[in-house]
Amino acid sequence: MSVRRILAKTINTDLEYEAIGIDLAKNCVSVALLTTDGEVVCIDRLDYSELEKSAQVLCPTTFAMEPCTEMNYLVQKLEAWGHRCLVIGGKNVQNYVENHYSGQKTDLNDAQALAFLAQDTQLRTIKAKDMEQQKYASLTTLREQYIKQYRQTIVSLKGICQAWGLNISKGISGKA
Template sequence: MNKSTTIGIDLAKTVFFVVVLDQRGKQARRKKLRRSELLPFLANYPEAMIAMEACSGAHYWAREMESLGHVVELLPAQHIKGYLRGQKNDYNDAEAIAEAAQHGRIRTVAVKSVEQQLDQSLHRLRQALVAEQTRLVNRARALCAEHGLIMPEGKHRFRHSLVALLEDAENGLPWRLRELLGRQYQLFLGLEDELAWYEREIKKQAAENETCQRLMSIPGYGPIVSSAFYGWMGSGQQFRSGRDVAAALGLVPKQYSTGGRAVLGGISKRGDKHLRALLVHGARAVARYAKRHDDRLSRWVCNLIERRGYNKAVVALANKLARIGWAVVTKEQAYAAIPV
């Protein structure tokens, strides 16, 4: 590989802008390519380091470029703006990407395999269905409230209360609203069936994946959390330690320090908010039943709840679970709770 050459590519759907930097960071070449011209251009180019933003389609192009013998780095798009010089245009964007790669301070995004992308697609579609089901429940509750009928919160109680509401002929519910709510109920059942299919598929994929099986040995990690964690992190080699994993997921305090005075606030909430929420939910499940167990992790959680309160202890536990997950993936060993 020609280590002195860095190629920055500004990705798009049909037109790509390429900027080549030499070892000194000077622009050696720039070119505008159509989609069909990109891979032939790189196939005839000496092996080099190619940098792109980790955006839509980036993992596909990264796999194709790696097959040509190039080294590919995917960089988080939000960190590229600081390297932009002059006004924003496609060539300046490509040059900023190349400069960021040469600088080497930005943590790269691991190139995902096809299987990892497919697993991640399952989670994204399931997440969209959950959000749509929540919106449907809120709409139905709001319609009922307009007519003086208050329904309890929660999807499970919503289902039973709506059935009772529709079956009660003497509650004064207008027939047109009754018809509308009936259709909403049928849509709710359809979403439940669709969600059940996605959850079965996620559990099936997790059962066939050795890494997910090792992750499920960690308290708080079920099939959904394990599959989402593995799909996000991959091999974990892009992180130096479990602390970096927790920081990338936004499970560490937000820092604002100046003049030697350190100020720490709430968690930074950076990175994948869906995976962060799953880890917090898993930590909440562990914390809820920690008093029933006597392993080292449970004792640590109980002690932290007494000192700092339940909510802070849950977030701290989610941080620890993210670190443990990284260790399990990178060391290829299952988690074993340390006995008394």
């Protein structure tokens, strides 16, 4: 059975959807909406603000997306508005696109694959971070970056000192 794609510019908030697949990008998203009637409505590029406005007024539904940097933030917002969110691994999406779209990897095909994969109850999903986990991960990443920069600076200073005949002992806490 071939599924017909209907191209649209915005999300019709009057309809109910079984699943919504969103392929996230930096400034916009590609969206595939599966209606309860079995139609597939696709939106090539939709701004994040338009997606959020529509999601606030939509009946609770399932949103599916791949893991990326904005994913945790978006999942928190969507779940606060009463939606269910699934984060589906990229390998599953890639396999679906290869099997159903002849390997044509486009943003719309990814979004449509995510929408259909959201209906699979046996699929393993990825758990999104909550606010506390996200704060901890951000602080840990910053700390690791500062330590790396600190060590690079010390190594550079040691090299400069050695070039001028000043021997610095091993270890970061050597003499200045």
